[in-house]
Amino acid sequence: xxxxxxxxxxxxxxxxxxxxxxxxxxxxxxxxxxxxxxxxxxxxxxxxxxxxxxxxxxxxxxxxxxxxxxxxxxxxxxxxxxxxxxxxxxxxxxxxxxxxxxxxxxxxxxxxxxxxxxxxxxxxxxxxxxxxxxxxxxxxxxxxxxxxxxxxxxxxxxxxxxxxxxxxxxxxxxxxxxxxxxxxxxxxxxxxxxxxxxxxxxxxxxxxxxxxxxxxxxxxxxxxxxxxxxxxxxxxxxxxxxxxxxxxxxxxxxxxxxxxxxxxxxxxxxxxxxxxxxxxxxxxxxxxxxxxxxxxxxxxxxxxxxxxxxxxxxxxxxxxxxxxxxxxxxxxxxxxxxxxxxxxxxxxxxxxxxxxxxxxxxxxxxxxxxxxxxxxxxxxxxxxxxxxxxxxxxxxxxxxxxxxxxxxxxxxxxxxxxxxxxxxxxxxxxxxxxxxxxxxxxxxxxxxxxxxxxxxxxxxxxxxxxxxxxxxxxxxxxxxxxxxxxxxxxxx
Amino acid sequence: xxxxxxxxxxxxxxxxxxxxxxxxxxxxxxxxxxxxxxxxxxxxxxxxxxxxxxxxxxxxxxxxxxxxxxxxxxxxxxxxxxxxxxxxxxxxxxxxxxxxxxxxxxxxxxxxxxxxxxxxxxxxxxxxxxxxxxxxxxxxxxxxxxxxxxxxxxxxxxxxxxxxxxxxxxxxxxxxxxxxxxxxxxxxxxxxxxxxxxxxxxxxxxxxxxxxxxxxxxxxxxxxxxxxxxxxxxxxxxxxxxxxxxxxxxxxxxxxxxxxxxxxxxxxxxxxxxxxxxxxxxxxxxxxxxxxxxxxxxxxxxxxxxxxxxxxxxxxxx
Numbered sequence: 001x002x003x004x005x006x007x008x009x010x011x012x013x014x015x016x017x018x019x020x021x022x023x024x025x026x027x028x029x030x031x032x033x034x035x036x037x038x039x040x041x042x043x044x045x046x047x048x049x050x051x052x053x054x055x056x057x058x059x060x061x062x063x064x065x066x067x068x069x070x071x072x073x074x075x076x077x078x079x080x081x082x083x084x085x086x087x088x089x090x091x092x093x094x095x096x097x098x099x100x101x102x103x104x105x106x107x108x109x110x111x112x113x114x115x116x117x118x119x120x121x122x123x124x125x126x127x128x129x130x131x132x133x134x135x136x137x138x139x140x141x142x143x144x145x146x147x148x149x150x151x152x153x154x155x156x157x158x159x160x161x162x163x164x165x166x167x168x169x170x171x172x173x174x175x176x177x178x179x180x181x182x183x184x185x186x187x188x189x190x191x192x193x194x195x196x197x198x199x200x201x202x203x204x205x206x207x208x209x210x211x212x213x214x215x216x217x218x219x220x221x222x223x224x225x226x227x228x229x230x231x232x233x234x235x236x237x238x239x240x241x242x243x244x245x246x247x248x249x250x251x252x253x254x255x256x257x258x259x260x261x262x263x264x265x266x267x268x269x270x271x272x273x274x275x276x277x278x279x280x281x282x283x284x285x286x287x288x289x290x291x292x293x294x295x296x297x298x299x300x301x302x303x304x305x306x307x308x309x310x311x312x313x314x315x316x317x318x319x320x321x322x323x324x325x326x327x328x329x330x331x332x333x334x335x336x337x338x339x340x341x342x343x344x345x346x347x348x349x350x351x352x353x354x355x356x357x358x359x360x361x362x363x364x365x366x367x368x369x370x371x372x373x374x375x376x377x378x379x380x381x382x383x384x385x386x387x388x389x390x391x392x393x394x395x396x397x398x399x400x401x402x403x404x405x406x407x408x409x410x411x412x413x414x415x416x417x418x419x420x421x422x423x424x425x426x427x428x429x430x431x432x433x434x435x436x437x438x439x440x441x442x443x444x445x446x447x448x449x450x451x452x453x454x455x456x457x458x459x460x461x462x463x464x465x466x467x468x469x470x471x472x473x474x475x476x477x478x479x480x481x482x483x484x485x486x487x488x489x490x491x492x
Numbered sequence: 493x494x495x496x497x498x499x500x501x502x503x504x505x506x507x508x509x510x511x512x513x514x515x516x517x518x519x520x521x522x523x524x525x526x527x528x529x530x531x532x533x534x535x536x537x538x539x540x541x542x543x544x545x546x547x548x549x550x551x552x553x554x555x556x557x558x559x560x561x562x563x564x565x566x567x568x569x570x571x572x573x574x575x576x577x578x579x580x581x582x583x584x585x586x587x588x589x590x591x592x593x594x595x596x597x598x599x600x601x602x603x604x605x606x607x608x609x610x611x612x613x614x615x616x617x618x619x620x621x622x623x624x625x626x627x628x629x630x631x632x633x634x635x636x637x638x639x640x641x642x643x644x645x646x647x648x649x650x651x652x653x654x655x656x657x658x659x660x661x662x663x664x665x666x667x668x669x670x671x672x673x674x675x676x677x678x679x680x681x682x683x684x685x686x687x688x689x690x691x692x693x694x695x696x697x698x699x700x701x702x703x704x705x706x707x708x709x710x711x712x713x714x715x716x717x718x719x720x721x722x723x724x725x726x727x728x729x730x731x732x733x734x735x736x737x738x739x740x741x742x743x744x745x746x747x748x749x750x751x752x753x754x755x756x757x758x759x760x761x762x763x764x765x766x767x768x769x770x771x772x773x774x775x776x777x778x779x780x781x782x783x784x785x786x787x788x789x790x791x792x793x794x795x796x797x798x799x800x801x802x803x804x805x806x807x808x809x810x
Binding site for chain 1: 582642752766
């Protein structure tokens with residue numbers, strides 16, 4: 001049982017999906033989806049328990065040893081991302097029934113859960129695999145299911161948003177495929193560990209260099225690293241309410257995980273930074289992304305779009321951590337990946353609850369909501385504090401590491417800029433809090449009531465986790481620190 | 493030829509002709525694969541690219557109309573620059589590529605020798621492509637079936653098939669402008685002749701994938717094109733009488749589950765996921781049964797997805 005866990009963690013959701021599609025009754029399908037999702041959380045936790053302290057698990061699919069067969073490889077980093085995907089995915093799927101009730105006719109609910117499970121399964125598949133081509137296969141499933149999820153948004157513009165994402169995503173996926181093909185051409189292997197061994201001797205080969213370029217651009221499209229973030233704001237804005245929470249938490253983070261994996265593990269630190277100088281590209285783009293996206297966020301009047309732009313800025317922090325090329329920086333990236341997934345999913349979920357009652361995400365309509373929906377708004381405020389990075393919240397931990405990393409490199413100006421950018425986050429989150437608590441409610445929203453407990457509980461779980469991980473950082477920064485040391489080859 | 497075709501497709505304003513040109517494009521690509529000795533791939537490209545996807549495009553045109561609206565032509569420098577850049581990087585890479593078809597290329601040296609030399613003894617099928625696809629990298633293939641399944645679920649979620657009552661008599665043909673198809677004696681006679689052999693050929697490709705080019709993907713597509721051809725000539729109603737859409741909607745999931753069930757069975761027998769050695773007493777027999785069953789799963793999913801998507805498109809266009 002324990003031995004089969006790497007397969008089980010994927011199979012739970014992957015098998016629940018087709019079964020869900022065959023159940024016509026939406027309620028039963030939902031129950032099945034929830035059970036499968038939460039079981040996969042348990043499996044992820046068990047895997048984390050096994051790899052805790054720096055162990056690795058290797059599982060051979062089909063019983064064929066790598067590089068001939070496909071290997072599943074789990075270390076602390078992948079286990080952390082696994083927990084991220086399964087835990088936050090499960091929290092969202094738990095409220096999905098409530099959220100779908102008004103959004104679409106009931107006979108389509110099962111299909112929606114199926115798509116959601118497929119998306120979750122594929123993200124798990126990407127996270128656990130040790131095979132470069134396998135990454136691409138699961139990336140295809142995740143992309144297709146994401147397009148479908150977004151296109152189901154109520155607004156007609158959801159279709160354009162999904163189509164735009166489809167075009168960008170397909171270009172990204174094709175680039176990644178070209179990169180993998182090039183790597184195979186030079187090394188004759190698709191296994192990631194094997195690639196890592198065989199690539200360095202071809203470091204001067206132009207095919208490898210081109211493959212690196214294609215890979216970085218392709219995955220950056222998927223992560224939405226500035227200036228390739230073009231698809232993200234609309235996709236997040238028009239996707240169905242609760243689904244945005246799931247996508248914001250998981251899809252971009254898993255792509256970021258893939259980027260870290262390839263830059264540090266497959267291509268190697270030596271090649272990525274000493275030879276290709278990826279840091280010289282990522283650094284200015286990240287800083288520009290943080291400032292421009294934050295600035296745009298400050299001026300948004302639609303809260304969903306505001307949070308979407310804030311995501312672009314926060315992704316900038318994560319890529320900035322990579323560009324620092326030191327342990328503190330990478331620790332910040334991995335920690336922030338987890339923390340931001342949690343915070344942003346929580347924020348979108350609270351917002352979904354508000355939209356559920358108000359039927360609008362315009363900032364004007366949120367006036368006075370702090371009094372009519374005190375619990376939801378309370379959770380939103382806590383999570384908002386986390387986004388800004390106030391001490392004792394999770395957001396503070398990751399920013400702390402990031403500023404430390406900047407100082408470690410002697411970049412004082414950058415550290416100051418990071419603090420300024422946090423003030424911009426204060427501006428856009430503060431704007432919402434101000435309206436919610438200190439403006440009188442408009443007449444048509446006088447009798448707005450608190451949402452059902454089944455939605456409130458997940459909102460508050462996110463909020464409490466944000467505080468918890470602001471105090472106890474063993475799972476986040478602790479793991480991230482060890483991972484960063486291993487990836488950078490320090491302390492071995 | 494390829495480049496010329498692509499330019500023609502881009503310049504064309506009549507969507508119908510553009511679609512036919514894409515079909516032509518796929519045919520050329522498929523013959524290139526053929527020349528490269530990748531028969532299995534050529535097979536798939538011909539069936540999917542030139543065959544079924546063309547029909548999907550036609551069905552889509554039936555919904556949106558046949559002529560593209562004239563778009564404003566702005567001079568867009570940035571996209572052009574990006575395309576040129578990408579091309580330049582590709583060219584840059586070609587200088588260091590191993591010589592085309594060279595047996596010394598790393599791609600032929602590392603994992604391939606074991607596939608070539610050992611697969612007969614380890615897996616069994618004389619068609620090594622099948623061994624790699626279904627056994628060595630069976631997990632990838634499961635993922636690919638997942639991709640096809642996801643596409644199906646996506647289409648159903650968005651178009652909402654199965655929402656209409658199928659009892660309503662529908663006379664119009666799904667593809668606009670070819671309503672007269674049923675009246676055309678030549679078309680009907682020829683298709684009567686062709687459909688049965690197509691279906692039988694699909695079954696042959698399905699079960700013969702161990703020995704020659706073929707397998708579940710190709711067979712599924714060929715089978716689906718047989719049914720789609722029938723629907724095109726005789727109309728969607730008789731086709732749906734033949735295959736009730738409600739039942740058909742279950743089949744993609746059945747195929748995927750069948751594939752995964754083989755893997756889970758291996759796990760229950762104490763081996764790894766998708767290890768067919770454990771399926772029967774003798775490892776070689778296990779591999780043989782395992783591959784047959786998963787290929788069947790692939791075939792069911794692919795055929796059912798294609799027909800399902802076709803049905804839901806044509807229901808839309810009515």
